[in-house]
Amino acid sequence: MRVSTSQFPGFRTMTLEARLRCLAEALGREPGQLAEALASGGLDEGTANAMVENAIGVLGLPFGVALNFQVNGREVLVPMATEEPSVIAAASHAAKRTRAGGGFEASVDRSIMAAQIEVHDVTDPEGALGRLREAQGELLAAANQAVPGLVERGGGAQEVECRSLGDGFVVVHVLVDCCDAMGANLLNTIAETLGARVAELAGGSLGLRILSNYCDRRCVRVRAQVAFEALGCNRAPGDVAARGIASASRFAELDVYRAVTHNKGVMNGVDAVALATGNDTRAIEAAAHAYAARSGVYRPLATWRLAEGGLVGELTMPLSVGTVGGALRAHRGARLALDLVGARSAGELAMVMGAAGLATNLAALRALATEGIQRGHMSLHHRATSGKVGA
Numbered sequence: 001m002r003v004s005t006s007q008f009p010g011f012r013t014m015t016l017e018a019r020l021r022c023l024a025e026a027l028g029r030e031p032g033q034l035a036e037a038l039a040s041g042g043l044d045e046g047t048a049n050a051m052v053e054n055a056i057g058v059l060g061l062p063f064g065v066a067l068n069f070q071v072n073g074r075e076v077l078v079p080m081a082t083e084e085p086s087v088i089a090a091a092s093h094a095a096k097r098t099r100a101g102g103g104f105e106a107s108v109d110r111s112i113m114a115a116q117i118e119v120h121d122v123t124d125p126e127g128a129l130g131r132l133r134e135a136q137g138e139l140l141a142a143a144n145q146a147v148p149g150l151v152e153r154g155g156g157a158q159e160v161e162c163r164s165l166g167d168g169f170v171v172v173h174v175l176v177d178c179c180d181a182m183g184a185n186l187l188n189t190i191a192e193t194l195g196a197r198v199a200e201l202a203g204g205s206l207g208l209r210i211l212s213n214y215c216d217r218r219c220v221r222v223r224a225q226v227a228f229e230a231l232g233c234n235r236a237p238g239d240v241a242a243r244g245i246a247s248a249s250r251f252a253e254l255d256v257y258r259a260v261t262h263n264k265g266v267m268n269g270v271d272a273v274a275l276a277t278g279n280d281t282r283a284i285e286a287a288a289h290a291y292a293a294r295s296g297v298y299r300p301l302a303t304w305r306l307a308e309g310g311l312v313g314e315l316t317m318p319l320s321v322g323t324v325g326g327a328l329r330a331h332r333g334a335r336l337a338l339d340l341v342g343a344r345s346a347g348e349l350a351m352v353m354g355a356a357g358l359a360t361n362l363a364a365l366r367a368l369a370t371e372g373i374q375r376g377h378m379s380l381h382h383r384a385t386s387g388k389v390g391a
């Protein structure tokens with residue numbers, strides 16, 4: 001569903017029921033439909049029992065919506081599931097500050113993932129690589145026969161790459177466009193289909209056949225320009241806040257101890273959207289941190305630089321996310337989250353996730369570089385931990 005605005009004045013002080021009414025109106029739905037989708041955390045026990053093993057119930061998490069987002073000119077509601085107070089406020093807060101500069105600009109690569117087939121005890125690695133390269137056409141055809149639906153949608157196996165790792169190991173990557181799926185099961189099907197033939201061609205023993213979660217060809221890039229005036233508050237003028245944010249960003253580039261915390265601030269937004277939309281947060285985290293360390297030094301995923309009259313923030317990170325497959329079909333709450341975000345493709349969802357990550361990073365840096373984190377975060381944290389909650 002697309003909305004005409006992501007700004008709802010007074011949303012933060014409304015009751016839960018009033019917020020649902022407000023969203024339902026924006027989406028052209030009945031409030032009851034939203035409440036029904038979210039009943040018992042969006043997941044009933046029967047479904048939970050079928051989704052995982054040894055289920056004993058359903059564990060709840062707060063589900064909220066970050067406001068004020070514009071991504072590539074589109075007004076976007078950003079669904080977030082998180083146990084951490086102040087993350088949704090932080091995302092909404094930063095998104096509000098980006099609006100005067102046009103919000104977030106984002107782009108995304110095709111949904112390319114690599115299926116890995118590993119062969120060991122290869123006695124002639126050079127000969128193996130030659131035979132595997134020659135057989136590229138045959139391997140691609142066999143891979144595509146295993147996923148006809150994907151091919152019909154315009155995706156499927158695109159390319160075969162092979163490398164010798166030394167010590168008798170040869171690895172083949174089948175690069176697959178998995179369209180709107182995260183892709184794990186699709187890629188594993190391809191890896192298992194090709195395994196025996198690849199080992200035969202390589203002249204070695206077949207080893208692992210599984211996707212690689214290091215999806216460095218499936219990156220999202222997000223940029224935001226924030227004017228000094230949009231960064232100021234009564235505790236710091238905008239240019240002072242901007243200089244503080246740029247300096248905090250530089251600190252993260254120079255120090256791994258800081259870079260990890262900086263990236264935790266990025267993942268506050270990314271993971272919350274991933275959890276809400278039923279995506280695999282372990283896959284996202286594993287790829288993000290490998291990418292952050294790709295040069296051999298662990299670096300920030302997002303950086304902020306002073307520019308003419310303001311700040312420019314840029315985030316690049318790999319994101320393998322789906323709007324189909326995985327837990328999505330079964331999970332009512334995740335389907336509602338996808339409906340709220342209005343993403344028509346996995347790429348569009350990845351761009352919103354990246355924008356959420358850049359927003360939570362900006363909010364945290366702005367707070368840290370001006371008043372410190374404790375006022376904003378701890379006031380909301382105390383609200384959550386005071387005896388009143390759940391009474």
Ligand SMILES: CC(C)(COP(=O)([O-])OP(=O)([O-])OC[C@H]1O[C@@H](n2cnc3c(N)ncnc32)[C@H](O)[C@@H]1OP(=O)([O-])[O-])[C@@H](O)C(=O)NCCC(=O)NCCSC(=O)C[C@@](C)(O)CC(=O)[O-]
Nearest residue numbers: 012086087089090092093261262265363364365367376377
């Ligand atoms: C907490 C704020 C946003 C307050 O910030 P503020 O300046 O008091 O906010 P405001 O009252 O001026 O409100 C501005 C907008 O923020 C949103 N907003 C503001 N408050 C709320 C609220 N209660 N409920 C819902 N939305 C809220 C809302 O959109 C609001 O617009 P309005 O509704 O007025 O039109 C700010 O201090 C902030 O962004 N702090 C950073 C919080 C943060 O990063 N939390 C994560 C936990 S710390 C961490 O995990 C990461 C870290 C920090 O270690 C990463 C790192 O080191 O880089």
Ligand SMILES: NC(=O)C1=CN([C@@H]2O[C@H](COP(=O)(O)OP(=O)(O)OC[C@H]3O[C@@H](n4cnc5c(N)ncnc54)[C@H](OP(=O)(O)O)[C@@H]3O)[C@@H](O)[C@H]2O)C=CC1
Nearest residue numbers: 149150178179180181182183184185186280283324325326
């Ligand atoms: N290492 C890892 O990360 C691993 C992760 N997993 C898990 O695998 C799951 C994700 O696997 P994934 O392959 O994405 O999901 P699925 O196994 O559910 O596959 C997605 C299916 O959706 C169908 N589909 C419908 N529309 C589209 C579309 N537009 N684009 C693409 N596919 C479409 C396709 O079937 P059809 O063509 O027949 O219609 C496809 O097979 C996650 O739950 C993940 O946690 C599993 C193993 C390892």
